[in-house]
Amino acid sequence: MSLAPTPVEMxxxxxxxxxxxxxxxxxxxxxxxISTFSLVFTDPxxxxxxxxxxxxxxxxxxxxxGEVAISxxxxxxxxxxxxxxxxxxxxxxxxxxxLKVGDMLGIRGPYxxxxxxxxxxxxxxxxxxxxxGLAPLRPAIYGILRHREDYGRVVLLYGARTPADLLYxxxxxxxxxxxxxLHTTVDLADENWQGQVGVVPALFYRIRVDPKQTxxxxxxxxxxxxxxxxxxxxxxxxxxxxxxxxxxxxxxxxGFCGHCQFGxxxxxxxxxxxxxxxxxxxxxxxxx
Amino acid sequence: xxxxxxxxTANVVIPKPSLQKVFDxxxxxxxxxxxxxxxxxxxxxxxxxxxxxxxLGWMADQAPGHYRLxxxxxxxxxxxxxxxDSWKKFLHVPQLKLYSVEKTDGKWVFxxxxxxxxxxxxxxxxxxxxxxxGVQDRVFLSGEFHDPHYMRRxxxxxxxxxxxxxxxxxxxxxSMKTGPKVTAGFDLALTELPNAFVLEVGSEMGSEMLRxxxxxxxxxxxxxxxxxxxxxxxxxIERQLSTDDLPKMLYDNLEHSRWDxxxxxxxxxxxxxxxxxxxxxxxxxxxxxxxxxxxxxxxxWDSCYVREFSHVHGGNIRPTIRSRYRQWLxxxxxxxxxxxxxxxxxxxxxxxxxxxVGIDLTExxxxxxEKVQR
Numbered sequence: 001m002s003l004a005p006t007p008v009e010m011x012x013x014x015x016x017x018x019x020x021x022x023x024x025x026x027x028x029x030x031x032x033x034i035s036t037f038s039l040v041f042t043d044p045x046x047x048x049x050x051x052x053x054x055x056x057x058x059x060x061x062x063x064x065x066g067e068v069a070i071s072x073x074x075x076x077x078x079x080x081x082x083x084x085x086x087x088x089x090x091x092x093x094x095x096x097x098x099l100k101v102g103d104m105l106g107i108r109g110p111y112x113x114x115x116x117x118x119x120x121x122x123x124x125x126x127x128x129x130x131x132x133g134l135a136p137l138r139p140a141i142y143g144i145l146r147h148r149e150d151y152g153r154v155v156l157l158y159g160a161r162t163p164a165d166l167l168y169x170x171x172x173x174x175x176x177x178x179x180x181x182l183h184t185t186v187d188l189a190d191e192n193w194q195g196q197v198g199v200v201p202a203l204f205y206r207i208r209v210d211p212k213q214t215x216x217x218x219x220x221x222x223x224x225x226x227x228x229x230x231x232x233x234x235x236x237x238x239x240x241x242x243x244x245x246x247x248x249x250x251x252x253x254x255g256f257c258g259h260c261q262f263g264x265x266x267x268x269x270x271x272x273x274x275x276x277x278x279x280x281x282x283x284x285x286x287x288x
Numbered sequence: 289x290x291x292x293x294x295x296x297t298a299n300v301v302i303p304k305p306s307l308q309k310v311f312d313x314x315x316x317x318x319x320x321x322x323x324x325x326x327x328x329x330x331x332x333x334x335x336x337x338x339x340x341x342x343x344l345g346w347m348a349d350q351a352p353g354h355y356r357l358x359x360x361x362x363x364x365x366x367x368x369x370x371x372x373d374s375w376k377k378f379l380h381v382p383q384l385k386l387y388s389v390e391k392t393d394g395k396w397v398f399x400x401x402x403x404x405x406x407x408x409x410x411x412x413x414x415x416x417x418x419x420x421x422g423v424q425d426r427v428f429l430s431g432e433f434h435d436p437h438y439m440r441r442x443x444x445x446x447x448x449x450x451x452x453x454x455x456x457x458x459x460x461x462x463s464m465k466t467g468p469k470v471t472a473g474f475d476l477a478l479t480e481l482p483n484a485f486v487l488e489v490g491s492e493m494g495s496e497m498l499r500x501x502x503x504x505x506x507x508x509x510x511x512x513x514x515x516x517x518x519x520x521x522x523x524x525i526e527r528q529l530s531t532d533d534l535p536k537m538l539y540d541n542l543e544h545s546r547w548d549x550x551x552x553x554x555x556x557x558x559x560x561x562x563x564x565x566x567x568x569x570x571x572x573x574x575x576x577x578x579x580x581x582x583x584x585x586x587x588x589w590d591s592c593y594v595r596e597f598s599h600v601h602g603g604n605i606r607p608t609i610r611s612r613y614r615q616w617l618x619x620x621x622x623x624x625x626x627x628x629x630x631x632x633x634x635x636x637x638x639x640x641x642x643x644x645v646g647i648d649l650t651e652x653x654x655x656x657x658e659k660v661q662r
Contacts, residue, residue, distance in 0.1 A: 063583035064576030258569030264626030287611030
């Protein structure tokens with residue numbers, strides 16, 4: 001007699017940790033140590049069904065090196081080619097930096113929450129980003145440009161360390177032509193820089209906001225976001241209208257590894273885009 | 289000699305040697321047996337084959353940072369309490385190959401891990417540990433994503449639970465409302481009496497395993513003695529953890545001076561997370577051959593006490609022991625409830641016993657509660 005459950009074959013259970021192979025179609029240098037990789041799934045069926053929302057991220061695997069969580073920075077209405085703007089910061093991203101067009105890697109995703117563009121409909125929007133923090137907001141900008149008439153005033157406040165570190169500068173003209181008000185700043189100017197010098201949150205002093213009608217979306221270093229929130233709150237923008245994209249160490253992106261916990265929040269599945277009101281008790285807490 | 293089988297929810301009595309017949313039935317049905325056995329000075333969980341392998345007469349002195357086995361003259365198999373092992377190591381295994389990747393003709397081909405998991409019977413699962421399995425079920429099987437590796441192991445176990453007849457000084461299951469009596473989620477649940485086992489039938493499979501064991505319906509006297517045994521254990525539990533408003537109390541005291549105090553004692557060794565039956569954090573390891581044509585990903589138990597656990601570019605989020613202990617305790621007792629609708633603590637007391645410096649989370653919580661700082 002055999003009463004034990006019969007072995008269930010593994011392949012009927014999809015493994016959410018398993019990536020899909022993808023090919024690098026293009027590598028665009030954006031700034032020193034930062035490039036945008038355009039990736040295409042090798043499986044045409046996967047490529048045609050894949051779609052993502054602005055603010056979501058993928059896990060990118062380089063076999064033998066490891067996996068990194070990287071925001072999607074390309075146009076969500078063109079999901080066949082998935083763009084990732086990557087800064088060469090750690091062992092995996094540095095190895096990614098040695099890859100060439102035609103090389104392969106693994107992708108799984110998309111994961112996480114999206115920028116709540118639906119809540120910005122008919123409202124004003126202030127997007128505040130620093131450095132590579134613009135990458136996860138670029139899909140949102142594309143989405144806004146596509147339906148520009150659905151939104152009120154849209155302002156992009158963007159800063160980087162130096163003028164050469166500003167990303168996507170060649171697209172700025174078309175963004176402005178499309179109805180996005182752009183203010184830039186750098187920490188350290190060069191001889192050609194005519195614009196503002198200083199930290200990103202200070203750009204708030206360049207604009208006027210109607211606090212009841214304004215949504216803030218911000219991504220950048222945590223210290224920058226702290227002061228962005230400070231400036232937003234000082235202008236009486238409610239906590240519930242402030243959204244930020246957080247970053248934590250991440251090994252699985254599906255809530256199993258525990259690394260990305262931020263209090264009750266799993267950055268991978270509850271985030272990365274979070275409402276400030278939900279995380280206020282923990283945000284900025286030392287070593288939390 | 290054919291004998292009818294008891295119904296689900298029935299209580300039966302078998303003589304102690306007949307438990308061997310239950311083991312034999314399980315093995316004949318294709319289950320490998322995993323149960324308590326004495327090794328390296330502790331009761332560990334491993335493959336067993338017969339009653340002989342069980343820790344007959346063994347008990348353990350347990351106290352914060354202290355565990356010593358001692359042989360007694362009591363003829364009991366299941367009075368050893370809990371050892372350092374929990375069933376976690378069989379369901380959420382410490383080291384798991386996730387997949388391999390092979391480069392053929394310049395293309396990466398992913399090969400998932402299709403390991404066939406043999407059905408296994410867990411012998412002597414405590415009420416606290418049964419709750420812990422339930423907690424991990426929520427982590428791995430209740431969300432948007434299901435862990436197929438956990439699921440394949442989990443769905444093929446037979447659970448022979450064991451009610452506790454005595455408690456140890458580090459036990460506090462009554463505070464966490466998980467024991468000492470098992471209430472659900474088992475195939476069979478035994479209560480050990482001096483000369484017999486009272487078995488509660490929890491499933492059809494459990495009933496089937498009583499075939500030819502010369503079981504008899506439990507009398508009111510047997511049930512009374514069984515209830516008394518559990519009551520004994522319950523009475524022996526001295527340690528308490530007040531769970532009233534615990535998450536809010538901890539969240540409100542993230543800057544309490546007690547975190548600095550515990551940081552001077554905690555070694556950040558991660559023992560507590562390894563022995564904890566619910567701690568689930570893992571890391572991954574990537575390896576490859578020298579030619580770079582074959583790579584493998586392995587998932588390993590990790591611990592929030594490891595400094596690199598929170599590493600992001602530019603540094604670690606939690607560089608101090610203070611912040612790492614706070615993370616562990618607030619996750620276990622507070623944010624776990626937000627995340628999974630249940631506390632991460634089942635009151636088994638392992639983290640207290642196996643802490644090399646004897647840090648006792650119930651004492652830490654008490655200290656924070658007594659002098660609330662905001």
